Amino acid sequence: MRACFLIPFFFSIMFTQAQDIGVEFRAYPAGQMFMLRGEQPIKSRSAISFYVGYNRTDRKDYGEHDNEEGGGFGGGLGYKKYVKQDSSGFYVGLENFIWKLDIDWKEPVSGAFSFSGTTEILVLQPAFNFGYKHVPESRKWYAELGFAFGAEINVKTIGSEVGQGGISMITASFGFSL
Numbered sequence: 001m002r003a004c005f006l007i008p009f010f011f012s013i014m015f016t017q018a019q020d021i022g023v024e025f026r027a028y029p030a031g032q033m034f035m036l037r038g039e040q041p042i043k044s045r046s047a048i049s050f051y052v053g054y055n056r057t058d059r060k061d062y063g064e065h066d067n068e069e070g071g072g073f074g075g076g077l078g079y080k081k082y083v084k085q086d087s088s089g090f091y092v093g094l095e096n097f098i099w100k101l102d103i104d105w106k107e108p109v110s111g112a113f114s115f116s117g118t119t120e121i122l123v124l125q126p127a128f129n130f131g132y133k134h135v136p137e138s139r140k141w142y143a144e145l146g147f148a149f150g151a152e153i154n155v156k157t158i159g160s161e162v163g164q165g166g167i168s169m170i171t172a173s174f175g176f177s178l
Contacts, residue, residue, distance in 0.1 A: 019087075020142055022175015024051065028167055031057035031071075037173055044085045049078035055099045059163050067106040068162050070118075074099035078129070088135035088142070095148065097125040103162045119159030126150050131171065144173040 018038030026033035035053025042048055052075040059068035078095030082088065101123055106116040131146020148169040154162065 018050075018178065020175050020177050022142070022173050024053075024144075024171060024173040026148070026169045026171045028169040030059040030163075031055060033169075037175065039080075039087070041087045045082045045087070047080045047082070047087050049080060049093075049095065051076045051078070051097065055101060057101065057103070059103075068103050069105075070101055070103040072099055072101035074101075074123075076125070080129075082133070086135070088133050090130070090132050091146075092130045093128070095127050095129055095150075097123075097127075099123040099125065105160065105162060117160055119157060119162045121154045121158075121162060122156035123164070124153045124155050125167065126153075127167070127169070129171070133173075135177070139177050141176050142174070144171070146171040146173075 018040050020037075020039040022037050024033075024035045024037040026035070033053055033055045035051045037049060037051050039047050039049045052073075054071060054073055056071040057069060074097055076095055076097030078093055080087075080091045080093035083090045099122070101121050103119045103121060104116070105119065106114055108114045127148040127150025129146055129148040131144060133142055133144040135142045148167075148171060150167055152164045152167050154164045
Protein backbone atom coordinates (compact mmCIF):
# COMPACT_ATOMS: atom_id res chain seq x y z
CA MET A 1 0.00 0.00 0.00
CA ARG A 2 2.87 2.39 0.77
CA ALA A 3 4.15 1.91 -2.77
CA CYS A 4 0.93 3.52 -4.09
CA PHE A 5 1.97 6.75 -2.36
CA LEU A 6 5.70 6.52 -3.09
CA ILE A 7 5.46 5.89 -6.84
CA PRO A 8 3.75 9.23 -7.72
CA PHE A 9 6.18 11.05 -5.40
CA PHE A 10 9.13 9.34 -7.10
CA PHE A 11 7.92 10.26 -10.60
CA SER A 12 7.09 13.86 -9.63
CA ILE A 13 10.67 14.35 -8.43
CA MET A 14 12.05 12.88 -11.66
CA PHE A 15 9.81 14.98 -13.91
CA THR A 16 10.82 18.21 -12.11
CA GLN A 17 14.49 17.37 -12.80
CA ALA A 18 14.04 16.48 -16.49
CA GLN A 19 15.58 18.49 -19.31
CA ASP A 20 13.07 17.12 -21.86
CA ILE A 21 9.37 16.45 -21.16
CA GLY A 22 7.02 14.93 -23.70
CA VAL A 23 4.59 12.25 -24.75
CA GLU A 24 5.43 8.87 -26.20
CA PHE A 25 3.36 6.35 -28.15
CA ARG A 26 4.46 2.74 -28.57
CA ALA A 27 2.84 0.15 -30.79
CA TYR A 28 3.47 -3.58 -30.60
CA PRO A 29 1.67 -6.51 -32.28
CA ALA A 30 -0.67 -7.03 -29.31
CA GLY A 31 -1.28 -3.46 -28.10
CA GLN A 32 -0.29 0.14 -27.55
CA MET A 33 1.34 2.20 -24.79
CA PHE A 34 0.53 5.86 -24.10
CA MET A 35 3.09 7.58 -21.86
CA LEU A 36 4.46 10.78 -20.40
CA ARG A 37 8.20 10.82 -20.79
CA GLY A 38 11.12 12.72 -19.30
CA GLU A 39 14.81 12.64 -20.11
CA GLN A 40 17.78 13.96 -18.19
CA PRO A 41 21.34 13.98 -19.58
CA ILE A 42 23.84 12.51 -17.12
CA LYS A 43 27.01 12.90 -19.23
CA SER A 44 27.79 14.50 -22.57
CA ARG A 45 26.48 11.49 -24.55
CA SER A 46 24.33 9.64 -21.97
CA ALA A 47 20.84 10.19 -20.60
CA ILE A 48 18.33 8.64 -18.22
CA SER A 49 14.73 8.38 -19.44
CA PHE A 50 11.66 7.80 -17.27
CA TYR A 51 8.10 6.98 -18.23
CA VAL A 52 4.64 6.73 -16.69
CA GLY A 53 1.60 5.65 -18.67
CA TYR A 54 -1.07 3.21 -19.73
CA ASN A 55 -0.58 -0.09 -21.58
CA ARG A 56 -3.59 -1.33 -23.58
CA THR A 57 -3.45 -4.87 -24.92
CA ASP A 58 -5.51 -6.96 -27.30
CA ARG A 59 -3.60 -10.22 -27.60
CA LYS A 60 -6.22 -11.97 -29.72
CA ASP A 61 -5.04 -15.60 -29.66
CA TYR A 62 -1.32 -14.81 -29.08
CA GLY A 63 -1.63 -15.68 -25.37
CA GLU A 64 -2.63 -18.73 -23.37
CA HIS A 65 -6.33 -18.21 -24.24
CA ASP A 66 -8.11 -17.59 -27.54
CA ASN A 67 -8.96 -14.00 -26.60
CA GLU A 68 -6.98 -11.87 -24.11
CA GLU A 69 -7.50 -8.13 -23.78
CA GLY A 70 -7.17 -5.49 -21.09
CA GLY A 71 -4.72 -2.95 -19.79
CA GLY A 72 -3.27 -1.10 -16.86
CA PHE A 73 -0.87 1.52 -15.58
CA GLY A 74 2.86 1.40 -15.06
CA GLY A 75 6.16 3.09 -15.62
CA GLY A 76 9.79 2.56 -16.43
CA LEU A 77 13.37 3.73 -16.55
CA GLY A 78 15.83 3.73 -19.41
CA TYR A 79 19.43 4.52 -20.25
CA LYS A 80 20.52 5.91 -23.62
CA LYS A 81 23.93 6.37 -25.17
CA TYR A 82 23.96 8.95 -28.00
CA VAL A 83 26.47 9.08 -30.85
CA LYS A 84 26.60 12.91 -30.67
CA GLN A 85 27.71 14.94 -27.66
CA ASP A 86 24.46 16.92 -27.21
CA SER A 87 21.94 14.11 -26.47
CA SER A 88 20.52 14.14 -29.98
CA GLY A 89 20.85 12.02 -33.10
CA PHE A 90 21.27 8.25 -33.13
CA TYR A 91 21.25 6.30 -29.86
CA VAL A 92 21.20 2.81 -28.35
CA GLY A 93 19.90 1.96 -24.93
CA LEU A 94 18.37 -0.32 -22.34
CA GLU A 95 15.04 0.12 -20.59
CA ASN A 96 12.83 -1.68 -18.11
CA PHE A 97 9.10 -1.20 -17.52
CA ILE A 98 6.75 -2.58 -14.91
CA TRP A 99 3.01 -2.80 -15.63
CA LYS A 100 0.03 -3.82 -13.50
CA LEU A 101 -2.44 -5.22 -16.01
CA ASP A 102 -5.97 -6.63 -15.74
CA ILE A 103 -6.52 -9.12 -18.57
CA ASP A 104 -10.02 -10.33 -19.49
CA TRP A 105 -9.89 -13.63 -21.33
CA LYS A 106 -12.27 -16.06 -23.04
CA GLU A 107 -11.74 -19.68 -23.92
CA PRO A 108 -14.20 -21.45 -26.24
CA VAL A 109 -15.26 -24.95 -25.41
CA SER A 110 -17.19 -27.29 -27.68
CA GLY A 111 -20.40 -25.97 -29.20
CA ALA A 112 -21.86 -22.70 -27.95
CA PHE A 113 -20.25 -22.90 -24.51
CA SER A 114 -17.19 -20.99 -23.38
CA PHE A 115 -15.61 -19.96 -20.14
CA SER A 116 -13.98 -16.67 -19.23
CA GLY A 117 -12.21 -14.84 -16.44
CA THR A 118 -10.02 -11.97 -15.40
CA THR A 119 -6.35 -12.27 -14.51
CA GLU A 120 -4.30 -9.64 -12.70
CA ILE A 121 -0.63 -9.66 -13.64
CA LEU A 122 2.48 -7.73 -12.73
CA VAL A 123 4.63 -7.60 -15.87
CA LEU A 124 8.33 -6.85 -16.10
CA GLN A 125 9.36 -5.67 -19.57
CA PRO A 126 13.13 -5.32 -20.15
CA ALA A 127 14.19 -4.24 -23.64
CA PHE A 128 17.06 -3.08 -25.86
CA ASN A 129 16.24 0.02 -27.90
CA PHE A 130 17.71 2.19 -30.64
CA GLY A 131 16.53 5.18 -32.62
CA TYR A 132 16.98 8.77 -33.66
CA LYS A 133 16.18 11.95 -31.69
CA HIS A 134 15.83 15.13 -33.74
CA VAL A 135 16.52 18.36 -31.85
CA PRO A 136 16.46 21.58 -33.96
CA GLU A 137 18.97 24.39 -33.43
CA SER A 138 16.52 26.29 -31.22
CA ARG A 139 16.60 23.28 -28.81
CA LYS A 140 13.02 24.15 -27.73
CA TRP A 141 11.44 20.89 -28.87
CA TYR A 142 12.33 17.40 -30.03
CA ALA A 143 10.89 14.51 -32.05
CA GLU A 144 12.06 10.92 -31.76
CA LEU A 145 11.49 7.64 -33.59
CA GLY A 146 12.78 4.34 -32.22
CA PHE A 147 12.50 0.58 -32.01
CA ALA A 148 12.69 -1.74 -29.00
CA PHE A 149 13.10 -5.49 -28.65
CA GLY A 150 12.69 -7.36 -25.38
CA ALA A 151 10.50 -9.63 -23.29
CA GLU A 152 7.25 -9.52 -21.34
CA ILE A 153 7.69 -11.51 -18.13
CA ASN A 154 4.69 -12.16 -15.86
CA VAL A 155 6.31 -11.95 -12.41
CA LYS A 156 3.05 -12.19 -10.44
CA THR A 157 -0.20 -13.77 -11.64
CA ILE A 158 -3.53 -13.79 -9.82
CA GLY A 159 -5.86 -15.99 -11.86
CA SER A 160 -5.32 -18.13 -14.92
CA GLU A 161 -1.99 -17.94 -16.76
CA VAL A 162 -1.97 -15.43 -19.64
CA GLY A 163 0.46 -14.71 -22.46
CA GLN A 164 4.09 -13.62 -22.06
CA GLY A 165 7.21 -13.79 -24.20
CA GLY A 166 9.16 -11.76 -26.73
CA ILE A 167 8.07 -8.26 -27.74
CA SER A 168 9.04 -5.79 -30.47
CA MET A 169 7.84 -2.17 -30.50
CA ILE A 170 7.99 0.96 -32.60
CA THR A 171 8.11 4.21 -30.62
CA ALA A 172 7.33 7.83 -31.46
CA SER A 173 7.92 10.75 -29.08
CA PHE A 174 7.39 14.49 -29.18
CA GLY A 175 8.15 17.01 -26.49
CA PHE A 176 9.75 20.20 -25.27
CA SER A 177 13.13 21.06 -23.79
CA LEU A 178 13.04 22.97 -20.51
